[in-house]
Amino acid sequence: MAISEERQNAMDKKANQIMSVVLPLVEAAGMGLATYVVVYRICLNALIQPIPKYTNHGFEPRRATGIGLLVVYLLLLVVFCITFLRLLQVIWTNPGVTPLGEPSSEKSTASTKHYDRLDAYICDYQGWPLWCDKCHSFKPDRTHHSKQLGRCVRRMDHYCPYAGGIISETTHKFFVQFLFYGFLYTGFTLIVVAYFLAERHRVLHSAPGTWVVAVALAGLFFLFTFGMFATTFYNLSINQTTVEVMQRDFVHQVALRGGNLNPPNTTSDQSVVLCEVSRSPTRSYIVVQTELGTGLWDLGPLANIRSIMGDSLIEWFVPLRMSPCLHHRDHSGEFPWGRKVVRLMEEHGAGTSYRRTRRRSGGAHAA
Ligand SMILES: [Zn+2]
Structure with missing residues (x-):
């Protein structure tokens, strides 16, 4: 049977x-x-x-x-x-698990408040943040569902029984x-x-x-x-988890807040603008499809290592303080975006840098 x-x-x-x-x-x-x-x-x-x-x-x-x-x-x-x-x-x-949603929660009705503060986030083809059917909740960037834990785990790398868990x-x-x-x-x-x-x-x-x-x-x-x-x-030096290394050839969709559908300057990479979505009357995003899967959060080797190991050499060797990346202080994304995504935002006039530029030049912008 x-x-x-x-x-x-x-x-x-x-x-x-x-x-x-x-x-x-x-x-x-x-x-x-x-x-x-x-x-x-x-x-x-x-x-x-x-x-x-x-x-x-x-x-x-x-x-x-x-x-x-x-x-x-x-x-x-x-x-x-x-x-x-x-x-x-x-x-x-x-272990870094995300909260479970109500079993009755659905993608179309769940709150996107968490994503409304971000300049950009990973999304599906319609611009929704990624959704976990098992946890009934949205998955913040770099979060993956662990079948061993039965929960979504933030910046999940892998499950290691030799180390005792996730x-x-x-x-x-x-x-x-x-x-x-x-x-x-x-x-x-x-x-x-x-x-x-x-x-x-x-x-x-x-x-x-x-x-x-x-x-x-x-x-x-x-x-x-x-x-x-x-x-x-x-992997730490290139800011990639084991999951992301395995998904390096995957195409990603990134929602860019307040982005321009038809930027005046063509992009230098193979990104494609799919659609525009409105989260609310004052928040709109463009959805860009990109093959930048390998470098979405790459800040350079030293900054990548420091985001996990700590800002000082003592923190690198002493198992006491938690990783700086847990603070999530950067409002441009769940994790600070790498140079490639920042360039994408600039080219499409999206995010904070776009708003600053427009404000300085006296232009009106709804975001
Ligand atoms: Zn899940």
Whole structure:
């Protein structure tokens, strides 16, 4: 008997919820094993105070090396654990979901008040903000419906069971820090255990199973965290989420407030004006179709990174303050528009810059 789509989604959701608890526990168990091998078996039993198995083969105590490795390992472990706990805390308490609408809400009757303050927003072919049938509400720009959560998530990147949940505008910064400290911690563990495992195998002709498993786990998680960090940081530098990278070839519609249907200067890109819509007697928009999907919010590498990681280097490395992009202070859009969209607004005489220009030149404009 075929399983209904609703039931399948409910089962997937449950499975993802279980995995996002189980995988962090597996990672914690792996860290426990690595700590046992590095701290007890290598630093204490082999280096600081060698057990007879080592002294019988002529090993002298190597205290400076043992203490140095111990301090660096514990430091990396503590920083990584704090970052991981901060990420889990934000994922569980503030995952960045949008409010649910009333089940009776419909696109044609729901309030667009939120969008009326913006100079431009992503819309459908008729100029409506994008609508989620499941949450019964409009989706602010860059919001996507997560089937794992069953909710719309602001600036959704992806669902990561390894990190314990959703990566969104609230959790993205802590996810990047989790990956960064994760690859430092696993890289250090991999080098230390692999080096002393090789030494033990060469001199004592033994390779304990716990050491081999620790090397395998550290290697696996090092490759995973390093690869994810490199990809995530690159996406951050071009201000794109994983969802947007996958949708880079999609055509977008942007509603430009008070825009001119027939601008005097032709645009330099492939944008096409579809229609004009009136939200109220004093608010009108033109709907422009554009293929600028890859650069809608690109502010330049440094500004892109700062919008998530923070304005100072300390914020980049300390998992405390939330991302600046959460403030949504810029009224030109849900997120500050990139240069390409700003140019589009200027060419069509839309938005704030248009109103200022018209005001300065004494022209009347309804917006
Ligand atoms: Zn939704």
